[in-house]
Amino acid sequence: xxxxxxxxxxxxxxxxxxxxxxxxxxxxxxxxxxxxxxxxxxxxxxxxxxxxxxxxxxxxxxxxxxxxxxxxxxxxxxxxxxxxxxxxxxxxxxxxxxxxxxxxxxxxxxxxxxxxxxxxxxxxxxxxxxxxxxxxxxxxxxxxxxxxxxxxxxxxxxxxxxxxxxxxxxxxxxxxxxxxxxxxxxxxxxxxxxxxxxxxxxxxxxxxxxxxxxxxxxxxxxxxxxxxxxxxxxxxxxxxxxxxxxxxxxxxxxxxxxxxxxxxxxxxxxxxxxxxxxxxxxx
Amino acid sequence: xxxxxxxxxxxxxxxxxxxxxxxxxxxxxxxxxxxxxxxxxxxxxxxxxxxxxxxxxxxxxxxxxxxxxxxxxxxxxxxxxxxxxxxxxxxxxxxxxxxxxxxxxxxxxxxxxxxxxxxxxxxxxxxxxxxxxxxxxxxxxxxxxxxxxxxxxxxxxxxxxxxxxxxxxxxxxxxxxxxxxx
Numbered sequence: 001x002x003x004x005x006x007x008x009x010x011x012x013x014x015x016x017x018x019x020x021x022x023x024x025x026x027x028x029x030x031x032x033x034x035x036x037x038x039x040x041x042x043x044x045x046x047x048x049x050x051x052x053x054x055x056x057x058x059x060x061x062x063x064x065x066x067x068x069x070x071x072x073x074x075x076x077x078x079x080x081x082x083x084x085x086x087x088x089x090x091x092x093x094x095x096x097x098x099x100x101x102x103x104x105x106x107x108x109x110x111x112x113x114x115x116x117x118x119x120x121x122x123x124x125x126x127x128x129x130x131x132x133x134x135x136x137x138x139x140x141x142x143x144x145x146x147x148x149x150x151x152x153x154x155x156x157x158x159x160x161x162x163x164x165x166x167x168x169x170x171x172x173x174x175x176x177x178x179x180x181x182x183x184x185x186x187x188x189x190x191x192x193x194x195x196x197x198x199x200x201x202x203x204x205x206x207x208x209x210x211x212x213x214x215x216x217x218x219x220x221x222x223x224x225x226x227x228x229x230x231x232x233x234x235x236x237x238x239x240x241x242x243x244x245x246x247x248x249x250x251x252x253x254x255x256x257x258x259x260x261x262x263x264x265x266x267x268x269x270x271x272x273x274x275x276x277x278x279x280x281x282x283x
Numbered sequence: 284x285x286x287x288x289x290x291x292x293x294x295x296x297x298x299x300x301x302x303x304x305x306x307x308x309x310x311x312x313x314x315x316x317x318x319x320x321x322x323x324x325x326x327x328x329x330x331x332x333x334x335x336x337x338x339x340x341x342x343x344x345x346x347x348x349x350x351x352x353x354x355x356x357x358x359x360x361x362x363x364x365x366x367x368x369x370x371x372x373x374x375x376x377x378x379x380x381x382x383x384x385x386x387x388x389x390x391x392x393x394x395x396x397x398x399x400x401x402x403x404x405x406x407x408x409x410x411x412x413x414x415x416x417x418x419x420x421x422x423x424x425x426x427x428x429x430x431x432x433x434x435x436x437x438x439x440x441x442x443x444x445x446x447x448x449x450x451x452x453x454x455x456x457x458x459x460x461x462x463x464x465x
Contacts, residue, residue: 001329008290008307008353031354038310038349039330051307055354079343103420105398106331108343109350191419 003041010053014060014139018167020052022141025164028052032075032114035106060169061111069135069172074113082107089176089202090132097124097184097200103192113168116153119160121222122194124184126154130224131182131200131216132173138166145169154223179211180204185278186218187271189262195219196262197271199251201230201279205239215247215276220257220268229254230276241282248276292356296321297365305352312336314352315362323363323393327422334421337394338362339401344420363393366400376400376438385434387425394421399435407443411436 011017021028027049031037040046054060054075061075063084070090072081082098084091101107101115101124115125116136129136134150142165153161162168176182182202186195198218204211213234215227230251237243257268289304296319303318310329315321315338327333329348336347339361347360366374376399379385386392395418402409402417409417414435423431 002310002313003308005306005308008351010353034349034351034354035331035346038351041308042310042329042348053354102331103334104402104417105334105337105344105346105420109345191416 001042001044003038004044004047006041006048007050008053009050010056012056012058014054014057014167014169015141017052017054017057018139018141018165020050021167022165024050028164030054030114030117030167032117033077033110034114035102035110036114036118036120054167065175066172068175070175071170071172072112073170074111074168076112078102078107078110078112078115079104081112088178089180089182090173093128093176093182093184093200093202097128100124100184100186100195100198106192113171116171117160117162117168119154119158119223120194121157122198122218124186124195124198124200124218127184127198127200127216127218127224128173129171130154130226131202131214132176133214135172136168137170137172138162139169140166151226157222176202176204179206181280183279183281185275187275197257197268197275199272199275199279201276203234203239203280208239210234210237210239210243213247215251217251217255217272217276220255220272225255227251227254241277244277244280244282248273251276290353292352294319294352294355295357295359297361303352307351307353309352310348311338311340311350311352311355311360312347314355315347315360318352321362321364325390325393327390332422333391333394334398335391335394337398337421339397342401342405344398344401361397361401363396366396374400375441376403376435379434379438379441380431383430383434383437385426385431386423391421391423391425395423395431399438403435403439403442407439409439414439 009020029048031051031053060073062073064071078098078101081094084094115123129150136148136153139145148161184200186198188195196219200216202214213231215230217225230247233247233250252269252273257265259265289306292303292305294301301319305314312326315324325335327335331346331349337344338347341358376396
């Protein structure tokens with residue numbers, strides 16, 4: 001189908017974009033990569049009266065290392081993160097997560113910030129943000145800039161803490177030093193499909209003991225699910241294959257996944273059990 | 284709200300300049316077909332899944348159904364019409380698809396051709412697994428994909444000037460269908 005008519009504005013500064021949004025926040029949508037918004041408009045599931053296109057604004061794509069964090073600016077394309085030369089466990093995680101986002105012609109266009117703001121339950125970037133307790137920065141004309149913790153950002157399906165007059169401008173993630181292992185494992189029936197279940201994990205090991213553990217799971221709820229059970233199973237314990245198996249078991253017991261045509265709850269639990277070790281590099 | 288009127292958009296398609304006037308809601312795919320008269324770009328699903336509408340925008344493969352024409356203002360677009368070297372010489376990817384039966388009904392073919400040509404030109408040394416991953420972007424309901432993979436690999440060799448890889452037409456494509464390792 002074709003989208004319903006809309007007014008199109010393509011400002012060349014963030015201030016201008018925020019002003020357009022402030023003028024009519026409820027009927028204006030931000031257009032970044034458009035790889036989720038435009039399909040919804042083509043289906044007429046979304047019928048915004050106005051689009052504010054941020055693709056002509058300079059300086060809002062790319063990444064910067066600031067002290068011990070990586071700042072990802074909002075319009076950074078998925079492909080740029082797939083090709084990032086960032087060293088260490090975070091670079092590894094970003095490259096592997098990006099490679100699972102749709103297909104190449106989606107990754108050339110879709111954006112990191114757009115994925116977070118869209119908040120699809122299967123989004124790899126929402127999982128990464130949840131996993132690493134990202135700080136998410138949003139700006140509005142009325143209230144300026146504010147930072148939202150990932151734990152407070154993802155509210156429910158397609159719903160975030162962003163206000164209608166706000167634009168997500170950047171996201172910061174902790175740089176993980178080499179004491180960390182981080183990864184992602186996803187199960188989908190075909191390459192590029194939305195994952196039925198996706199596991200992300202980051203574990204810090206010092207002298208053979210897990211000092212910090214984080215697990216975030218997709219496809220088991222409306223938003224990324226931090227598995228407290230898996231994390232506490234690993235924290236303080238010796239880093240062994242048995243420990244990973246135990247953590248995967250704990251996560252599988254903790255989740256309360258939905259059943260749908262793609263997989264019932266028991267199947268998704270099994271996927272959690274199978275995928276969490278793979279996210280940590282174990283078969 | 285008043286219906287937004289058409290706005291002028293300047294596109295550079297296959298090296299030619301097109302000054303068109305489109306509503307903001309017109310997708311790049313529809314603008315190419317309806318306003319530029321370039322109907323080689325096909326529209327299948329219109330929601331980014333099938334890849335039939337894939338074109339190269341400033342050298343990058345993109346779904347032209349998920350981009351509005353106004354967003355391509357000033358951009359260079361390459362469509363399937365822009366692949367052939369001249370009126371009598373096909374692009375190596377087109378030639379290889381022909382010789383290796385990489386198409387049947389042909390509906391998805393423009394998307395596969397632009398996707399494969401664009402990628403091979405940028406990544407001449409891509410391995411088979413990498414190319415299969417790229418080709419997984421698009422859907423084909425006729426061929427079963429094996430001959431599309433075969434054609435793309437043959438095109439790569441031809442583009443890299445490997446005489447053994449050139450498609451001389453006697454490759455036993457039919458006998459290999461289904462026997463190709465995944």
